[in-house]
Amino acid sequence: MTRRIDSRRDERSNPADQRAVRRHNLSLVLRHIAERGPRSRSTVATETGLNKATVSSLVAELIERGLLSAAGTEYPGAVGRPAQSVRLRSDGALGLGLEVNVDYLSVCAKDLAGRVRHRRAIAFDNRASTPERSFVRLLRLARDALRDVAAQGLVPVGTIVAVPGLVDYASGRLLYAPNLGWTEVPVAELVEDRLGLAGVPVRVENEANLGALAELWEGAGRAYRDFIHVSGEVGVGAGIVLGGRLFRGARGLGGEFGHITIYPEGPICGCGGRGHLEAMAGQDALMRAAGVETSVAGERDASADLAKRAREGDRSVQVALRDAGRLLGIGLSSLANLFDPQAIILGGRFATLAPMMLEEIRAEMGERVIAARWSDCRMLVSELGGEAAVRGAASMAMERVLDDPTTVHVAGRAS
Amino acid sequence: MTRRIDSRRDERSNPADQRAVRRHNLSLVLRHIAERGPRSRSTVATETGLNKATVSSLVAELIERGLLSAAGTEYPGAVGRPAQSVRLRSDGALGLGLEVNVDYLSVCAKDLAGRVRHRRAIAFDNRASTPERSFVRLLRLARDALRDVAAQGLVPVGTIVAVPGLVDYASGRLLYAPNLGWTEVPVAELVEDRLGLAGVPVRVENEANLGALAELWEGAGRAYRDFIHVSGEVGVGAGIVLGGRLFRGARGLGGEFGHITIYPEGPICGCGGRGHLEAMAGQDALMRAAGVETSVAGERDASADLAKRAREGDRSVQVALRDAGRLLGIGLSSLANLFDPQAIILGGRFATLAPMMLEEIRAEMGERVIAARWSDCRMLVSELGGEAAVRGAASMAMERVLDDPTTVHVAGRAS
Numbered sequence: 001m002t003r004r005i006d007s008r009r010d011e012r013s014n015p016a017d018q019r020a021v022r023r024h025n026l027s028l029v030l031r032h033i034a035e036r037g038p039r040s041r042s043t044v045a046t047e048t049g050l051n052k053a054t055v056s057s058l059v060a061e062l063i064e065r066g067l068l069s070a071a072g073t074e075y076p077g078a079v080g081r082p083a084q085s086v087r088l089r090s091d092g093a094l095g096l097g098l099e100v101n102v103d104y105l106s107v108c109a110k111d112l113a114g115r116v117r118h119r120r121a122i123a124f125d126n127r128a129s130t131p132e133r134s135f136v137r138l139l140r141l142a143r144d145a146l147r148d149v150a151a152q153g154l155v156p157v158g159t160i161v162a163v164p165g166l167v168d169y170a171s172g173r174l175l176y177a178p179n180l181g182w183t184e185v186p187v188a189e190l191v192e193d194r195l196g197l198a199g200v201p202v203r204v205e206n207e208a209n210l211g212a213l214a215e216l217w218e219g220a221g222r223a224y225r226d227f228i229h230v231s232g233e234v235g236v237g238a239g240i241v242l243g244g245r246l247f248r249g250a251r252g253l254g255g256e257f258g259h260i261t262i263y264p265e266g267p268i269c270g271c272g273g274r275g276h277l278e279a280m281a282g283q284d285a286l287m288r289a290a291g292v293e294t295s296v297a298g299e300r301d302a303s304a305d306l307a308k309r310a311r312e313g314d315r316s317v318q319v320a321l322r323d324a325g326r327l328l329g330i331g332l333s334s335l336a337n338l339f340d341p342q343a344i345i346l347g348g349r350f351a352t353l354a355p356m357m358l359e360e361i362r363a364e365m366g367e368r369v370i371a372a373r374w375s376d377c378r379m380l381v382s383e384l385g386g387e388a389a390v391r392g393a394a395s396m397a398m399e400r401v402l403d404d405p406t407t408v409h410v411a412g413r414a415s
Numbered sequence: 416m417t418r419r420i421d422s423r424r425d426e427r428s429n430p431a432d433q434r435a436v437r438r439h440n441l442s443l444v445l446r447h448i449a450e451r452g453p454r455s456r457s458t459v460a461t462e463t464g465l466n467k468a469t470v471s472s473l474v475a476e477l478i479e480r481g482l483l484s485a486a487g488t489e490y491p492g493a494v495g496r497p498a499q500s501v502r503l504r505s506d507g508a509l510g511l512g513l514e515v516n517v518d519y520l521s522v523c524a525k526d527l528a529g530r531v532r533h534r535r536a537i538a539f540d541n542r543a544s545t546p547e548r549s550f551v552r553l554l555r556l557a558r559d560a561l562r563d564v565a566a567q568g569l570v571p572v573g574t575i576v577a578v579p580g581l582v583d584y585a586s587g588r589l590l591y592a593p594n595l596g597w598t599e600v601p602v603a604e605l606v607e608d609r610l611g612l613a614g615v616p617v618r619v620e621n622e623a624n625l626g627a628l629a630e631l632w633e634g635a636g637r638a639y640r641d642f643i644h645v646s647g648e649v650g651v652g653a654g655i656v657l658g659g660r661l662f663r664g665a666r667g668l669g670g671e672f673g674h675i676t677i678y679p680e681g682p683i684c685g686c687g688g689r690g691h692l693e694a695m696a697g698q699d700a701l702m703r704a705a706g707v708e709t710s711v712a713g714e715r716d717a718s719a720d721l722a723k724r725a726r727e728g729d730r731s732v733q734v735a736l737r738d739a740g741r742l743l744g745i746g747l748s749s750l751a752n753l754f755d756p757q758a759i760i761l762g763g764r765f766a767t768l769a770p771m772m773l774e775e776i777r778a779e780m781g782e783r784v785i786a787a788r789w790s791d792c793r794m795l796v797s798e799l800g801g802e803a804a805v806r807g808a809a810s811m812a813m814e815r816v817l818d819d820p821t822t823v824h825v826a827g828r829a830s
Contacts, residue, residue: 166785166786166789168789175786175789176785176786176788176789178785225665226665226666238753240753242665243665248755249753249754249755249756250640250641250657250658250754250755250756250757251641251755251756251757251790252755252790253755253785253786253789253790254752254753254754254755254786255753256752256753256785256786257752257753259749259752259783259784259785260675260748260749260752260753261677261745261748261749261783262676262679263678263679264677264678264745271785272782273748273782273783273784273785274782274783276783330676330679333675333676333688334674334675334676334749335753337669337671337672337674337675338653338655338664338669338670338671338672338675338750338753339664339665339669340663340664340665340666340667340668340669341664341665341666342665342666367687367688367689368674368676368688368689368691369674370581370591370593370668370671370674370686370688371581371590371591371668371669371671373591374581374583374590374591374668375666375667375668
């Protein structure tokens with residue numbers, strides 16, 4: 001029964017802690033204005049409980065860092081004097097999201113208010129490519145995006161790269177992407193070196209995790225604190241949100257829902273395992289089962305096409321979708337038995353296909369989830385679909401600024 | 416992107432917070448002495464950073480509550496005066512753990528230092544029983560235990576009841592125990608009413624969760640912060656420890672590892688699902704596969720008997736165990752893919768059978784865990800075996816006292 005003893009000390013006088021308090025308050029004020037809209041310093045002071053002099057000093061620093069700007073005058077009603085409002089700078093900081101997935105490349109840029117300022121996706125068969133070639137093409141998209149947003153007056157302050165595989169977070173490497181056959185790709189380094197944005201941090205994150213965060217921040221997950229976002233592409237991934245926070249597994253390499261075993265003697269998976277969910281219900285498996293040719297260069301609309309054919313009465317497509325729904329339902333039952341989430345969100349291409357799969361999913365879960373009677377799990381369909389990951393990437397870049405505005409350097413000073 | 420705004424206030428002057436600080440410090444001192452052994456007030460003050468007057472007052476209260484007692488004299492070396500030591504009272508507070516499992520009943524009582532002061536388990540076929548009859552028998556064990564520990568001068572201060580099923584924590588009800596066919600059993604109420612310990616709180620917890628906590632506190636999990644304890648009885652359960660804390664699923668009904676699907680068309684499970692792990696690799700399934708008669712009234716040694724027969728060369732038992740290892744390995748691979756734990760501990764009857772199953776488990780995990788190459792998961796065998804849950808129950812009752820010593824009332828005063 002050994003436990004660490006936490007000794008209590010008053011840490012207020014420590015300069016490092018004073019800086020932490022300042023950072024916290026900068027974040028508090030910036031988020032407050034991001035969420036509530038333009039308002040005066042004294043309104044911010046009243047609403048946050050900070051004193052007015054502190055708010056003025058914080059706002060001055062946020063203006064200097066290019067995050068806030070003046071926004072006309074606020075009239076507080078009969079009593080009190082009109083005061084100058086501040087608002088988020090619409091020509092200020094920008095978060096850049098990039099995504100390499102199995103059969104497409106994608107970019108999304110968002111401002112501090114969470115508005116998309118640039119967005120593009122292209123079909124690209126990364127399986128037939130090398131990391132080198134894929135990143136050359138991705139960075140071309142990124143540079144186009146940067147030119148576009150520069151013309152809108154925006155300055156990138158953070159970049160997140162979404163990848164379909166295991167990530168080493170400390171080094172920003174993609175360790176393993178089974179559907180691409182890539183291992184040990186130094187993604188952060190590649191992007192940092194070639195994009196040439198000095199002082200703009202580049203981080204790498206699993207695409208399913210980013211999809212879940214996008215759902216939490218702006219999608220079907222907004223109303224929940226505990227949910228699982230399942231993204232169906234060629235691979236199948238899960239982003240698990242517990243208590244409003246992303247759960248990446250105890251050591252960062254968990255959440256690999258696509259690699260849970262559904263049929264132990266099933267088909268070989270891209271990772272070498274057998275009968276894994278993504279080998280049986282991922283897009284390739286689904287196309288094969290439907291008797292549709294798996295075309296090579298990135299069919300961005302393969303799922304829309306499948307859905308259309310099913311609606312038009314194509315029997316083999318209908319059967320394949322129902323079967324995929326059954327397999328997915330088996331996997332989701334195991335997930336629900338382990339995590340007991342409030343909701344499961346079907347995302348990625350599953351969002352398009354959900355109407356044809358939901359009945360089977362519900363039937364399996366009704367039969368296989370032991371707590372179903374006491375703990376109803378809502379089944380939701382993503383509003384963001386295949387855009388979730390790259391939107392989440394752009395948002396995560398901005399979230400880092402909202403969490404710590406000091407990561408944005410004062411204009412004109414190099415980092 | 417909506418987030419709650421936390422306004423900062425200085426809460427020190429609030430009397431409720433002063434009480435919280437006092438409780439925290441009482442816990443700090445009590446844990447310090449529990450972990451480091453007898454020592455003087457001034458040593459405690461030096462080691463914890465609390466001031467000496469505060470420590471004296473805290474120690475006085477802990478003595479009054481019957482948790483500490485005087486313990487001879489401490490000689491601080493050449494300089495300084497000898498001082499009176501205090502230590503945990505060995506005739507003080509007691510945690511009572513009770514367990515109802517599928518084929519046995521069990522009791523364990525521990526003192527504050529974590530020593531077992533009473534322990535008993537009996538074979539009892541709860542499947543052939545009603546909750547009423549089972550609890551009558553369990554409470555007879557509990558009363559025997561209380562008589563025994565009373566003779567040792569110990570006073571119960573908390574009771575935890577381990578059950579093999581879904582628990583409603585707020586009400587202390589067992590919602591559903593599939594292997595017993597019991598639903599909605601008001602366990603806390605039953606034990607509270609009939610054990611007649613006024614003011615001693617009764618709480619209910621899933622047995623697999625308590626097994627995991629026992630491993631964390633005194634077993635193979637001591638060296639880890641992120642591990643999964645798999646307990647194999649008639650049912651199969653998992654206790655999931657993340658960051659040194661128990662994870663019960665987002666809403667309290669997760670961790671149901673025994674009910675993940677291994678073969679979708681497999682045998683019907685006690686819960687009504689198909690091909691669930693416990694229906695295929697739990698004790699009953701194992702006995703059937705080995706061609707051993709599943710005897711009725713609680714074979715406490717069924718697993719020891721199986722292990723013996725396998726060692727003696729019984730082919731059908733060997734094959735059954737290897738097959739169970741394979742099934743368990745398939746399930747554990749899915750678990751590792753989702754949670755990425757540092758270690759998996761095989762507990763309950765799996766602890767006895769592990770030597771005959773480990774090879775198959777390792778083979779399956781090597782093939783099916785996608786991050787195996789980057790994130791090695793240790794396979795450990797429980798040292799506590801089938802005793803883990805009831806030991807964990809007794810410990811949890813004491814942990815609650817160590818966390819908040821004010822839950823123990825001053826001797827002589829009713830609650």
